[in-house]
Every structure is written in C-alpha cells, then in structure tokens.
Amino acid sequence: RRTRRRSTRGLGVSGGMAEAIDLYRQSVIGVALIETLNEMVASGALSPELAMAVVMQFDKSMCHALDKHVESRATFKGGNLRTYRYCDSIWTLNLRNTTFMNEEIETVLPMVKIVAYDMRMIEEPVEPITCQQCQ
Incomplete structure (x- = not known):
C-alpha cells in the first residue's frame, strides 16, 4: 500500500527540525494518526487547533521515546x-x-x-x- 507523503508545512515546524520530524510522521503510526485526526476534523469531532496540539505532542513523544527508551541496537x-x-x-x-x-x-x-x-x-x-x- 502506498501512502502520500505528509509534509510538516503549515504545522509550525521549519528547517532541520522539519526534516527530522517528517521521519516520524511518515512512519506507519504517524500516517495513521494524521489520517485519523484529519477525518475527525473533517467530521467536526475535533477542532483543527486540538488536532495540531496532538500532532505536536506526537512529535515530542517520538523524540523522547527514541532518545530515552530504546536500548536495542542492530x-x-x-x-x-x-x-x-x-x-x-x-x-x-x-x-x-x-x-x-x-x-x-x-x-x-x-x-x-x-x-x-x-x-x-x-x-x-x-x-x-x-x-x-x-x-
């Protein structure tokens, strides 16, 4: 299954940080989260501002988890x-x-x-x- 590339444009992130964050948002879980949030915003179940806050928290949580909780090495x-x-x-x-x-x-x-x-x-x-x- 091919998914469209999601961009950080318009999401309050720029420069090198945008490129790093794109890696997490293009993961399976990141794409699923963004698609779900888009559906919820489109149906009126969630405000765009709250959806943005969820995405920003996802970015922070991914950086934190990979930095502090991944001990596996390959x-x-x-x-x-x-x-x-x-x-x-x-x-x-x-x-x-x-x-x-x-x-x-x-x-x-x-x-x-x-x-x-x-x-x-x-x-x-x-x-x-x-x-x-x-x-």
Whole structure:
C-alpha cells in the first residue's frame, strides 16, 4: 500500500527540525494518526487547533521515546550499497541483500532504506517532555 507523503508545512515546524520530524510522521503510526485526526476534523469531532496540539505532542513523544527508551541496537553487514546521498546533514542509504543482526535474530533483507541525521544539527530543539517511566 502506498501512502502520500505528509509534509510538516503549515504545522509550525521549519528547517532541520522539519526534516527530522517528517521521519516520524511518515512512519506507519504517524500516517495513521494524521489520517485519523484529519477525518475527525473533517467530521467536526475535533477542532483543527486540538488536532495540531496532538500532532505536536506526537512529535515530542517520538523524540523522547527514541532518545530515552530504546536500548536495542542492530548491526548490519554485507549487501550492496545501491545509492547514497548526503544533503542538509541527512544521510540516505539504499542497501540490497543486507544482513541485519541484533541480540536475538539475524535476517537478510532484500531492500533497506536508512535515513540518519545528526540531532546536533537540528536548529530548533524539541522541548523535552517527561513520561511516567522517567519520573
């Protein structure tokens, strides 16, 4: 299933932060959230302002969760680097037939796209949040 690319334009985010946030909003959960919020706004069940607040909280929560709660690490080897690009402090790598390993499994993936960026290059830092686990 192909989904349309969602943009952060008009959502109060700009520069390097917009590019970083786009990664989270284009995830399966991000696309589902935005589509659901759009439907709720269209039906009148939710105001556009409240929908915007939910999306902004999603952005903060994703940054926080990935920074503080993800401990899993993966390594990869072999495969073919098909294309690579470095633009605006963001690396995009397209790999084929690559072996990925973590503590539990090892698998060969026919196609992988890796998007990596340096959080230090983000112009507008995301306001930190605290969750119940961090308190």
